Amino acid sequence: MSSPTADHDSAEVLDDIFETLAELAPEIRDSLPGRRTKSDEVNPSGETRMEADAYADELLEEALGGIDGVGWYASEEQAEPIDHGEGVSVALDPLDGSSNLKPNSPMGTIIAVYDGELPAGGDDLLAAGFVLFGPILTMVVARDGRLTESVVENGEIDVIDDDVTIPEEPTVYGMGGRVPDWTEGFAAFIDEIEDEYKLRYGGSMVADVNQVLTYGGIFSYPALQSAPNGKLRLAFEGIPMAYIIECAGGVSSDGTQSILDVEATDLHQRVPVHLGNEELIDRVEAHLADE
Ligand code: P6P
Numbered sequence: 001m002s003s004p005t006a007d008h009d010s011a012e013v014l015d016d017i018f019e020t021l022a023e024l025a026p027e028i029r030d031s032l033p034g035r036r037t038k039s040d041e042v043n044p045s046g047e048t049r050m051e052a053d054a055y056a057d058e059l060l061e062e063a064l065g066g067i068d069g070v071g072w073y074a075s076e077e078q079a080e081p082i083d084h085g086e087g088v089s090v091a092l093d094p095l096d097g098s099s100n101l102k103p104n105s106p107m108g109t110i111i112a113v114y115d116g117e118l119p120a121g122g123d124d125l126l127a128a129g130f131v132l133f134g135p136i137l138t139m140v141v142a143r144d145g146r147l148t149e150s151v152v153e154n155g156e157i158d159v160i161d162d163d164v165t166i167p168e169e170p171t172v173y174g175m176g177g178r179v180p181d182w183t184e185g186f187a188a189f190i191d192e193i194e195d196e197y198k199l200r201y202g203g204s205m206v207a208d209v210n211q212v213l214t215y216g217g218i219f220s221y222p223a224l225q226s227a228p229n230g231k232l233r234l235a236f237e238g239i240p241m242a243y244i245i246e247c248a249g250g251v252s253s254d255g256t257q258s259i260l261d262v263e264a265t266d267l268h269q270r271v272p273v274h275l276g277n278e279e280l281i282d283r284v285e286a287h288l289a290d291e
Contacts, residue, residue, distance in 0.1 A: 013069035056094035097204025108206030112240035122260025128240035167216035174201035176221035218276030
């Protein structure tokens, strides 16, 4: 596979990618009501696929794969990257939190753009972003060390904050996994902070991380006793969300290091995820180190 970014101005390609994502977002959102059923398929991570997952993946692959300068399309729904010629690699969670569709709770789309062959690590990340299907359709984009937030109206991008920064004072915490499955160190961390902050966990990483970006705090999907690498996927969730939080002045960790420094060896590898204010990441890392 030749270098994915040969002969393409990546700033222009990034503009095209995020404009395309914004154009597509209303169509994905409008497709949700008719696709709340589970399909009889599982994704490469072994999770049951909703009809909506498959449809969003199809729309995104066709639109993003058709951009001049996008060479590879990869997603949580595809076992292998799909070849689209020359250019950057896009890696998506097409419908993050799709299990929230049934209870009509928020969900979204996460995208990472890598300047390199997949699997790729944080060093190869060019940009990241997510679309949040909440009461308002919003999109955040992390590029060149800065995080912007936009409202997406009829597929148009209306920037409402061109330098999103995580509040200095943490307020909320959210964490995945079943309590009995937490490791001792993580359970001790939660014991320590639970009377200091408000619990905000909704089962969709996009919405839960957006709570931390808005109010300050920490989101964790930790290493579990039953799953030492946790649940979330490095390429499609861990790395893009780590870059997003770090561009907003927050910190990411897999328990010991920035998620952007985790070595990528497999497209669907999982990674423990801790994202938020530096003081809280330091505290969770200290408890995990004591295990
Ligand atoms: P649980 C959604 O399936 C997801 O990948 C993330 O969006 C979310 O943070 C997590 O899994 C929710 O997992 O175990 O709470 O259902």
